[in-house]
Amino acid sequence: MTTSKKTVKKRSRKKKAKKITFKQRLLAFIWSFFWKSSLVFIALMVIAGIYFDKKIERRLEGSTWTLPAQVYARPLLLQPHQSVTKQALISELRMLNYRPVRTVQSAGQFAVQGDRVEIYRRAFDFPQGIAVKEKVIVTFVYNRITSIKNSAGENLATFKLDPLLLARLHSDQIEDRLFVPFEKIPDLFIDTLLLMEDRNYYHHQGISPFAILRAFMVNFKAGYTVQGGSTLTQQLAKNLFLTQERSLWRKFQEAYIALLMDYKYSKDKLLEVYLNEVYLAQNGKTGVYGIGLASDFYFARPINELRIEQIALLVAIIKGPSYYNPRRNPDRALTRRDLVLRLMVENGLINSNDYKYAVADALRLSARSALNKRANPAFISFLHREMKQQLPSSVRKQSGLSIFTSIDPLAQQHAEFAVENGLEKVDKNSQKLLQGAMVVTDRKYAELRAIVSGRDVKFSGFNRALDANRPIGSLVKPAVYLTALEAGYELNSVLNDKQIVLKNSTGQRWQPKNYDRKFRGEVTLEEALYKSLNVPTVNLGMQVGLSNVINTLHKLGVKEKIKAYPSLILGSVSLSPFQVAQMYQPITMQGRYRTLQMIRAITSIEGELLYQRHDRTEQRFSPQAVKKLTDTLHKVATEGTARSLRWRNKGQVFAGKTGTTNNLKDSWFVGFNAREVVTTWVGRDDNNSAKLTGSSGALVLFSTYMKQKK
Template identity: 70%
Template structure:
């Protein structure tokens, strides 16, 4: 027990000792930290927030820079714009061996927007002096080679071109003009644009633009602090926004990548992208992109972007042919395309243009004489609708069909193609005029619904020179030339007679012209009659064709075999299924004007078949040839048979159903064939001279009577076309 008591007594004092030991107390007790001063704590917190925010901001800037850089690179390093295909007519070749009148050459030059002057000094000008025409041709990249701007002096006599000389008076055999721009093939996904490379932009245009919009362009790094400060001061003094501080590089960034939203975030993106672009690309590259992107006008629902298209829209000529006052107006419009719209606000635009001209002369960009001429010039704008109605929808429709059927898909879908066609601007103009005016001449008072179509093709190359699908030549709806399939009447007869001639028949052989009644397999009776309801007993093949007799033709068709006639039609390019009924030899088969033109092509080419085409060649955006029309051809009839037939068709125009051409077109040599269908529903005529085949149809869309025969309707339109072609 004492032992136990001693242990207990020993424990108690130990606790007391521990409690009283100051060292033990310091170890076990919790000490409160001493508070730092407020300023020190604030600075430490501020520093923490600052460096973390700085790191976040730097990371944000880097990420934005990478994102913006990739975005800029994708746009400016590749194809900046998806360009429409450019559609060109055939170039007019001045040749000593081919007939061409002086009036026809002048008409072509006017269609090409060459400027008539008294003395030729610049590209795109021409002058007429008596029997001489002086031309300063534009440079052009033809499919076979590029040709520079060149001057030519063309002399004429009563037969056509007598001499061609260059500017050093060396004699030339040929001289080729640049082709007419017919249209640009746009779509919902492709904007109408004309890309102008930097080296082809006139120096005066660039210098004037920088003078007015960004004088320090070649010295700043995409953003100009001085311009921003200058704009701030000007706006502060005016109490409103009167001047902007954005550089052309910033404007390009906004146009290519941003919206018109007014916010600090958009301004940040604009400035950042401008700095990146300035660092990554040359000043010339940036200017090129800007001038091909800048908005300059509104054409209906379509914006006019880039100086190339704007030059066409405002002045109907290329940018390198603009006069001083036109360059000044274009630069003036850039400041505010709506505010300085020269068509809506001509006085405002004129005042701004004159301001630009004054600064140009003050900075020695032009001399005083140029300034005086320019400042006294009117705006001289082109027709605002010219850009919308340049091409005829009929040949654009034909072109699209040929692109879809005869051109590889990987070619037709490329951006910026140059498509060279066989369309002749003069032939197209004359054909449109013949249809529009001719319909008015032949229609009766109660026939306002009369329509017409015309296809003009080349005899030598089987090319389409012109195509018109109705009297409203700019209407893009139903294409009668391609899709209106109507019975062709007597136009089929040359195929029947050619089948016979190719199988040993002679024009002197006789045919029966007596009453006949034919029965088909089901017992139905058919009795053909001649147009005049007369019978002549026995007639020669030549007489029957010249006078378009029906009964002898039916007898001839039955003799040579209907299947042989059908086979001839198929070889001539008719791809329709044709039933072997006797009525087919009188033209019961329905065809479109274009199909008829194809059918007659072998007749005009010594029996050689070539498919009609409108596309000659296609060039890539880079100027490389990527498609050439096939020269596919085959002999389907003997040249001797075709020559005999052609001579007979000439007699049709002198003593047969088309003999009115003798007094309508005196002195002109033609061959041709009229066609009239039952109830005078359709009036047809196919005629040809030495170089062209013209297929003409007149009728009504509702298939009611046109009250016209082939000679009183379609032939009149053919005659009008040939008169215009000859310059009458």
């Protein structure tokens, strides 16, 4: 072979070698890019997984939400021989949203048959322990309980109803929520939810590829999004961690987080979180999250007491809380609810008979203000102050506190009506310039039962019951007479009722007069008090000594510094209605002092007792002296300045004291019966004359309150 031919063959082989080398290099490059990219992708996935995992742990480990504090009223305690009317018990049950039925079958129901009321109490976790569901029959004779028997026919010494939830305390940064643990969610609710939203929930790993593919095909054919492929786990991932943005990146994050959550937590745990997180309504500025609060918002009852049609409606709303809002779009919501009911019967969740009755029922929603109707700004204001005094900041800031108070919801309702209605009666000019306040306390336990701070009982502005310091007028006189009785004076001791002139340290003259401008010469101590005579009271006060009267006021609970001017004997000292209520508490408790409070106990979200009232009662005055005083205050209501109560409230027995200040600016009355002390003030915010005495103003509000107690 010639040299030239060999050279040609070598070049040919080199060209082939070069071609093979290029292909190999290309393949090598592609392979290198692939595995390096894969490594980078895997690394990014791992990093993203770690990041998402930490977010999931922070959110789902321990307390998932900062829950608002639950504020409860006092539970109604029933006992044989107790003076309680059947109607009062029924009113309490209705306030607690117990359902009247013919035959009591489940918790949250009651039936009335003649003089008997049958009740199926809900279970409740009290600070002292759990009260289980229990059925009892309460029998009445006239206005008194004669017996309480359980379902076994055994007589009970006491029976306590579950307390009314008055309010949820939350800041603007805390969503309103009522947490429901998984075990308390009705099975029918869960089965219906999964039927409508995610039938394979317990069989997929957080995402459903088939559902995603099906949704893609439907949306592709329609040309726009008509169906979603998200599982409940993906919806939860979006609700907890992501925005509502529609993008592939957001969908990727949603799916990835769903896979991680499904791997780390049980299906029941995730379902519990979902049902307590899902948005279901808007209540003013506050969103309604979770089925527990939504059940209260739409139906005013706990989730475990919902009827079939109510469960169907709540599940229907989950699909679109705005679109299927039953208050704004009732027809649309009803159609969706009926669809849910039809699928429930077709899939064997309910029988045909249940379906027939459920689908025939109307929506029957509670009032729009169901979540707001119980809260009263006056007692919420007092609650915050008491919590600040009694509890450290670390306890106050805990999530999900249960606060048990002494507020009596019926007394609160009656007090609100009394202030609104009573002011209408006494406002002679009908200009609505008069304002009023009322404080109702318990004689035995020194607890706040009700508080009203103004004519508009739901207004959360100036709290007159706590902060309106006004001269108390003749309300101070019992302190003067108690000082004298403690010093040895008797009710028949004689006092001068003659013109007197007193001079102060600067030489100014003060000439007190009786309200009727008359002098009686001499009167007994008892007559001077029940007729509220000024001149004999001033004489008595000067005799016992101003410093001693001031000391009595401090022992009664007045904390303000009081100057020793003779005018204080006629009430120049200024106090708020609540301070007056505290001042009269020892008088109504046989001379024993105890600070007026509202909080009974506070428990943590786990049920741990964090606070319980334990202050002691202190005997500060002689019981004998106090009895003489209260006997005379009873005469005030029968023969004295409050004698109009004899015809205003026939058959009711009271003691009390009227108070009127100079120029009729302030009208006061403190009245009490065997159970309650009611402090009432009427006046004007601009401090102009109310043109009312204690008997023509504040007493009318007291009378209106007590008429409702019959």
